[in-house]
Amino acid sequence: xxxxxxxxxxxxxxxxxxxxxxxxxxxxxxxxxxxxxxxxxxxxxxxxxxxxxxxxxxxxxxxxxxxxxxxxxxxxxxxxxxxxxxxxxxxxxxxxxxxxxxxxxxxxxxxxxxxxxxxxxxxxxxxxxxxxxxxxxxxxxxxxxxxxxxxxxxxxxxxxxxxxxxxxx
Amino acid sequence: xxxxxxxxxxxxxxxxxxxxxxxxxxxxxxxxxxxxxxxxxxxxxxxxxxxxxxxxxxxxxxxxxxxxxxxxxxxxxxxxxxxxxxxxxxxxxxxxxxxxxxxxxxxxxxxxxxxxxxxxxxxxxxxxxxxxxxxxxxxxxxxxxxxxxxxxxxxxxxxxxxxxxxxxxxxxxxxxxxxxxxxxxxxxxxxxxxxxxxxxxxxxxxxxxxxxxxxxxxxxxxxxxxxxxxxxxxxxxxxxxxxxxxxxxxxxxxxxxxxxxxxxxxxxxxxxxxxxxxxxxxxxxxxxxxxxxxxxxxxxxxxxxxxxxxxxxxxxxxxxxxxxxxxxxxxxxxxxxxxxxxxxxxxxxxxxxxxxxxxxxxxxxxxxxxxxxxxxxxxxxxxxxxxxxxxxxxxxxxxxxxxxxxxxxxxxxxxxxxxxxxxxxxxxxxxxxxxxxxxxxxxxxxxxx
Numbered sequence: 001x002x003x004x005x006x007x008x009x010x011x012x013x014x015x016x017x018x019x020x021x022x023x024x025x026x027x028x029x030x031x032x033x034x035x036x037x038x039x040x041x042x043x044x045x046x047x048x049x050x051x052x053x054x055x056x057x058x059x060x061x062x063x064x065x066x067x068x069x070x071x072x073x074x075x076x077x078x079x080x081x082x083x084x085x086x087x088x089x090x091x092x093x094x095x096x097x098x099x100x101x102x103x104x105x106x107x108x109x110x111x112x113x114x115x116x117x118x119x120x121x122x123x124x125x126x127x128x129x130x131x132x133x134x135x136x137x138x139x140x141x142x143x144x145x146x147x148x149x150x151x152x153x154x155x156x157x158x159x160x161x162x163x164x165x166x167x168x169x
Numbered sequence: 170x171x172x173x174x175x176x177x178x179x180x181x182x183x184x185x186x187x188x189x190x191x192x193x194x195x196x197x198x199x200x201x202x203x204x205x206x207x208x209x210x211x212x213x214x215x216x217x218x219x220x221x222x223x224x225x226x227x228x229x230x231x232x233x234x235x236x237x238x239x240x241x242x243x244x245x246x247x248x249x250x251x252x253x254x255x256x257x258x259x260x261x262x263x264x265x266x267x268x269x270x271x272x273x274x275x276x277x278x279x280x281x282x283x284x285x286x287x288x289x290x291x292x293x294x295x296x297x298x299x300x301x302x303x304x305x306x307x308x309x310x311x312x313x314x315x316x317x318x319x320x321x322x323x324x325x326x327x328x329x330x331x332x333x334x335x336x337x338x339x340x341x342x343x344x345x346x347x348x349x350x351x352x353x354x355x356x357x358x359x360x361x362x363x364x365x366x367x368x369x370x371x372x373x374x375x376x377x378x379x380x381x382x383x384x385x386x387x388x389x390x391x392x393x394x395x396x397x398x399x400x401x402x403x404x405x406x407x408x409x410x411x412x413x414x415x416x417x418x419x420x421x422x423x424x425x426x427x428x429x430x431x432x433x434x435x436x437x438x439x440x441x442x443x444x445x446x447x448x449x450x451x452x453x454x455x456x457x458x459x460x461x462x463x464x465x466x467x468x469x470x471x472x473x474x475x476x477x478x479x480x481x482x483x484x485x486x487x488x489x490x491x492x493x494x495x496x497x498x499x500x501x502x503x504x505x506x507x508x509x510x511x512x513x514x515x516x517x518x519x520x521x522x523x524x525x526x527x528x529x530x531x532x533x534x535x536x537x538x539x540x541x542x543x544x545x546x547x548x549x550x551x552x553x554x555x556x557x558x559x560x561x562x563x564x565x566x567x568x569x570x571x572x573x574x575x576x577x578x579x580x581x582x583x584x585x586x587x588x589x590x591x592x593x594x595x596x597x598x599x600x601x602x603x604x605x606x607x608x609x610x611x612x613x614x615x616x617x618x
Contacts, residue, residue: 027237029190029200037198037235038248039190040299061301077198079188088202124184125241128305132244133185136301152223154201156283161222 009093010148010166012051019089020047020054023116025081028056028144030069030095038065042078043134043141044108054078056095056144057109059136067142070097076146079154083120088154089164095146105141109134172296177247178208178463180238182400188237189216191227199223204283205270206236207262208463209290214251215262217270218287225289228253234291237299245304251291258287261395268386268397268406276401276458313464316345320472324479331483331577332584335367338451338476343369346465348453350430353441354380355449355578356391359570360535363391363450366582368428375428376585377533387450390438394447396466399436400459407433423524423534435460439469443477448575451476484577491559491602511610514593518542519617527591537583539567542614544596544606549614558602580604 012020026042044057056078060067070076074094081088117130151164174181181187187203201224205217216236218225228234232253239246257263267285274283320341327337335353342348350370354363361382365375380387385406386397399406407429433454441449451473453461517526524534525541533541540561547553561567562576569576584596593609 027188027190027200029198029235031192031196031198035192035196035231036233036250037190037192039188039200039235039237041237041246059301062299064300073196075197077190077200079200079202081202090199090201092197092199129241129244132302132304133239133246135303137303139301156204156219158220160201160220161224 008149008166009052010091010151012047012148012151014051016089016151017047017051019082019087020045020080022080022082023112023119025083025116026056027079028058028063028066029077029079030066031073031075032065032069033072038069040066041134043136044105044110044112046108052147054091054146054148055098055100055108056146057105057112057141058144060139060142062136063142067097067144070095070144076144078146078148081154083123086156088156088160090152090154091146091148092150092152093146093148095144098143098145100143102140105143109141172249172293173211174208174214174249174293174296175211177238177240177245177249177296179242180240180245180247181206181208181214182459182463183239184241184459185239187239189224190235190237191224191233192231193223193227194230199227203236205266205273206238207266207269207288209262212293213254213290214249214293215257215266215288215290217266217283217285218256218289219270219283219285228289240304243304243307244302246299246302248297248299249293250295250297252294254290254292256287256289261393262288262290264389264393265395265397268389268399271403271406272399272401274403276403311347313346313462313468317468317471319345320468321475324472324475327479331480331487332581334476334479334483335581338472339367339369341472342451342453342469346453346468348455350433350454352387352428352452353449354387354391354452355575355582356382356447357535357575363387364535364582365425365428366449366578366585371428371430373426373428374585374589375425376589377425377537377582378427379425380427386436386438387452390440390452391447391450394440394442396437396439396470398438398461398466400434400461402432402434406436422526423522423531425531430454430456432456434458437461437466437469439466439473441473441477441480443481448477448480449578484575487558487577487602488562491557491562493601511593513611513613515613515615516542516545517615517617521618527594530590532590533583533586536567536569537579537586540579541583541587541594543567545594545608545612545614548606548608549612554606554608555599556604556606558604 028042029039031037040063042056046055076095078091117127153162187206189203190200207215234251236249266288270285323341342351353367354365363380365378368374383392390397435455438452440447522534523538525532525538587595595607596604599605
């Protein structure tokens with residue numbers, strides 16, 4: 001059970017959900033008890049059918065501190081960026097680590113890699129390079145169930161940082 | 170271990186933007202991408218501040234951030250723990266970042282959006298190589314230190330004086346750094362302008378072309394005594410594009426076109442400094458994106474420092490020669506008989522800016538214009554062809570600055586312009602501190618107020 005579920009949960013619009021599914025460049029950030037931040041790349045994402053939650057895949061070593069942080073505090077921020085257009089969305093909410101079969105997390109990450117590499121290859125980034133950046137050493141990948149509470153426009157510009165009003169689905 | 174940003178600075182220059190995480194006053198994490206991270210030194214970096222946003226609010230509150238930086242060659246990634254120190258909204262670092270950001274903005278179609286408000290300076294407290302990654306091996310590449318050694322040796326071996334040093338430096342850039350398009354400019358501090366004195370790789374040499382102090386990468390490098398490096402084309406800093414888009418007016422007749430590449434993506438301008446004073450600028454450019462890295466910048470800064478010292482010594486040696494040459498006129502062959510054949514060449518001089526025209530073609534202005542006017546006057550009046558640097562230096566009509574007159578540079582500029590623009594006038598060195606004027610046609614000198 002995710003703590004802080006009393007917060008208003010935002011439902012992503014269909015358009016936001018499609019944007020997140022991308023594939024996009026994804027980072028997740030947390031903080032520890034001393035309020036120190038950390039961040040890691042997310043290696044895959046799946047959007048819940050009701051668009052009220054995301055499942056994020058991270059590498060257990062790359063995101064070791066973040067996973068530890070989530071054990072003590074559920075606050076998580078996710079930034080979703082389209083490298084080709086610079087459109088950027090940030091979601092803030094609560095998250096908890098969930099146990100999924102390694103085959104399932106691996107399949108999500110692999111799908112993310114394939115689609116992301118295909119998208120970014122014409123921009124001059126080779127598949128082996130993309131494999132390094134959003135891959136990792138062999139490991140059972142971790143899954144994070146994330147419930148967004150607020151969404152922020154983060155595309156570079158004066159509007160960056162503005163909260164996107166909740167909509168009624 | 171003390172963090173060493175030098176070891177991972179290529180990540181800051183990466184084609185992959187950095188991400189930054191902060192925490193708000195009430196403990197909520199925030200993550201976003203950074204437009205530009207700039208290496209400052211082994212323990213400091215600066216982030217571009219363009220907009221007031223949550224990251225900035227958090228940083229001002231907690232003064233702590235974590236940056237995620239990725240090397241776009243190997244994929245190696247690092248988390249840098251940062252302590253916010255201050256924001257600089259003017260000065261060298263600010264100007265450097267402004268130029269860099271202009272390139273990034275243009276490259277990412279954000280030119281209308283990105284405007285640098287400040288350079289947020291951070292101390293790097295900790296650098297963590299992100300575990301669980303398997304970076305690609307570093308591809309074998311150019312070795313700027315080896316190139317610097319070879320280029321430095323070439324300059325140290327040059328004993329031909331001021332002009333030979335200019336050519337040795339540009340030759341060395343081409344041979345050892347594979348820099349095919351380069352310019353050397355000298356600063357005319359009195360007029361606040363830089364003039365091109367030597368170049369490589371252009372259809373027109375552009376010798377004599379001028380750049381105002383503070384204008385573009387070259388002008389900013391000279392004005393602030395800092396290297397300026399841009400990885401992507403930006404009209405904000407392109408001399409050729411700016412000129413092409415220009416005011417719609419025809420160029421002034423006394424303007425020599427800047428020879429730069431129309432399609433330059435990468436630009437690197439480093440100041441040539443001696444004794445803390447900027448003497449000029451060494452400028453390199455390339456049609457390739459991200460052609461010059463931090464290592465190239467380091468190498469060219471070191472080379473420019475050596476060149477500054479060598480040019481200053483050559484200038485002093487020339488002055489010493491002049492003093493000795495006064496008492497030693499031997500070895501100078503007699504001047505050839507004045508030419509009387511052929512149609513006369515009309516030489517016009519405009520007193521306001523000392524600009525000189527050969528028939529209707531612009532030759533040069535400023536001190537170099539005043540020099541050629543004096544030489545031609547002596548030729549016409551007294552039949553003199555042989556001159557000494559010393560008499561030029563002492564001639565008040567030339568309005569040379571008393572200190573750092575840069576006479577050698579101005580004579581090189583004049584000799585090169587004559588070689589390019591005239592088939593009947595030239596000057597050549599005839600000995601220590603002496604030179605000869607050759608005139609191939611009768612002259613008609615006209616002065617315009």
